[in-house]
Amino acid sequence: MYRHGHIGVGLSLYAPVAYGLLSSGRTVLAAVGFVTMVWLAMIPDFDTKTGLLTHRGATHTLAFAVVFGAVCGVIGWLLGTRLVRFSPRMLAGFAFGLGMLAVLSHLLADWLTPMGIAPFWPVSSRRYSLNLARASNTAANSLLFFLGLGATVGALWFAGSIG
Numbered sequence: 001m002y003r004h005g006h007i008g009v010g011l012s013l014y015a016p017v018a019y020g021l022l023s024s025g026r027t028v029l030a031a032v033g034f035v036t037m038v039w040l041a042m043i044p045d046f047d048t049k050t051g052l053l054t055h056r057g058a059t060h061t062l063a064f065a066v067v068f069g070a071v072c073g074v075i076g077w078l079l080g081t082r083l084v085r086f087s088p089r090m091l092a093g094f095a096f097g098l099g100m101l102a103v104l105s106h107l108l109a110d111w112l113t114p115m116g117i118a119p120f121w122p123v124s125s126r127r128y129s130l131n132l133a134r135a136s137n138t139a140a141n142s143l144l145f146f147l148g149l150g151a152t153v154g155a156l157w158f159a160g161s162i163g
Contacts, residue, residue, distance in 0.1 A: 001109040003042055005141035010037040010105040011148030015155040017101070022159030028085075033098055034152065040102035043068065044110075060110060060117045065103035072099030109144065110135070 001009070014037045021030035044060050047053035058064060076095025080088030110117050116129025133140035156162045 001113065001135050001144065002141045005135075005144040006041040006106050006109050007038050008141075008144035008146065008148030009109040010041045010102060012144075012151040013037075013101055013105045013108070015148075015151035017097070018152070019155040019159050022155065022161050027161070029094060033094075036098050037102055037105070040099070041106065044103055044106045056110060056115060056117055058121065060107055060119070061121045062104075062107075062119045063122070065100045065107070068103050069096045069098075069100035072096055112140070 011034070014033055018030045018033055021027070021033065044064065045055075047057060047059045048055050053059060073092045073096030077088045077092035079095075080086050080091035083091070107117050107119060111119075111128060112130050112132045113135045114129055114131045115135070116127040116131075118125050118127045120126070153162070
């Protein structure tokens with residue numbers, strides 16, 4: 001998928017988390033999560049920016065989701081030691097979850113394409129694909145984007161943040 005398709009899938013997966021945060025009065029965290037999901041939507045595709053990695057290789061795996069989540073968790077912990085409003089432990093857990101969710105949402109979107117993903121690499125190189133739409137399919141990317149926007153509006157609506 002392309003950027004707006006990945007953003008849509010990320011927002012769709014984050015919407016229930018945002019609803020929970022908004023419903024419990026954690027508006028700042030919910031907003032940070034929305035921004036972070038959009039910002040990190042393409043993180044596994046940094047493999048295309050280097051000559052060292054194969055596209056949809058190591059960065060498109062469950063192992064990468066865990067490692068990237070852990071890196072985000074460390075950053076969250078460090079931020080938590082500087083911010084009075086949030087504890088290091090809470091921010092570390094939140095950042096870990098966001099990092100993992102960003103990668104997992106990207107994998108989900110790429111799973112829809114004919115090229116698919118090999119999520120269990122290096123244990124297995126078997127590729128999985130639902131073969132529903134090519135990554136370049138404008139209609140599919142737009143549909144995913146608007147589903148993500150709808151999920152976001154739904155989370156805001158049901159949490160009472162709008163309407």
